[in-house]
Amino acid sequence: MTDESIITTSDLNLWYHDTHALQSISIAIPRNRVTALIGPSGCGKSTLLRCFNRLNDLIDSVRVTGTIMLSGNNIHEPGTDVVQLRKRIGMVFQKPNPFPKSVYENVAYGPRVHGIKDKVELDRIVEKSLCDAALYDEVRDRLHESALSLSGGQQQRLCIARTLAVEPEVILMDEPCSALDPIATGKIEKLIDNLKQDYTVIIVTHNMQQAARVSDYTGFMYLGKLIECGRTRQIFENPKEDLTENYITGRFG
Numbered sequence: 001m002t003d004e005s006i007i008t009t010s011d012l013n014l015w016y017h018d019t020h021a022l023q024s025i026s027i028a029i030p031r032n033r034v035t036a037l038i039g040p041s042g043c044g045k046s047t048l049l050r051c052f053n054r055l056n057d058l059i060d061s062v063r064v065t066g067t068i069m070l071s072g073n074n075i076h077e078p079g080t081d082v083v084q085l086r087k088r089i090g091m092v093f094q095k096p097n098p099f100p101k102s103v104y105e106n107v108a109y110g111p112r113v114h115g116i117k118d119k120v121e122l123d124r125i126v127e128k129s130l131c132d133a134a135l136y137d138e139v140r141d142r143l144h145e146s147a148l149s150l151s152g153g154q155q156q157r158l159c160i161a162r163t164l165a166v167e168p169e170v171i172l173m174d175e176p177c178s179a180l181d182p183i184a185t186g187k188i189e190k191l192i193d194n195l196k197q198d199y200t201v202i203i204v205t206h207n208m209q210q211a212a213r214v215s216d217y218t219g220f221m222y223l224g225k226l227i228e229c230g231r232t233r234q235i236f237e238n239p240k241e242d243l244t245e246n247y248i249t250g251r252f253g
Helices: 045-051 082-088 103-113 119-132 152-164 182-195 208-214 232-237 242-248
Strands: 005-016 019-030 034-038 062-070 089-092 170-174 200-204 217-222 225-231
Touching (some): 005 045, 019 200, 019 217, 034 045, 045 170, 103 119, 119 152, 152 182, 182 200, 217 232, 225 242
Parallel strands (some): 170 200
Antiparallel strands (some): 217 225
């Protein structure tokens, strides 16, 4: 990859109990680009995604070896502030998970946790985050209504705004459109394209057409291994590995 990398892994391995879920993964994630991880269910895509902000630490009996570097720093270095790491690397999950609070309080939650108390500053952050998530015009008159009253697509964009509010460098998205209808999916895809102006986005998706539409780079995973990674057009039009071609052409999956 020719673009500057923000995250790199080297010989990354992960075990759940005795299950070797990730096997010798070495990948470079380019800054201010969208990288898609594709592959059949159970191949390790989401597990790899959760390595980048150490969410797998929350699971008992997980063991990790190898290195993950964020802007040149090892995220497993002793003394690493994991809360700060997760501020730098935000996460958007498969199903929208807004807090049972108002739209405003959902977005203001993270900045409050990180010590921002000034009402004017919180107002600015909330408005900017909702604008950046392409949601502000739809909710500007509903900021103090429950976030649970929003549609599924709006809730997912609210979760993206909540992530943006703490000014991350990287946004991880785990199947962010799988619970959404085609119109809401289109809005999220357009948003992803806009977000890479200011953020690095890594998206896990089962939808190969979506990967082809939204990503600049694509990594294909199979049975815990990274089979191939490169520019999306090259992966889809001229894959180097037979296994990649067989998956993309629908011979298995």
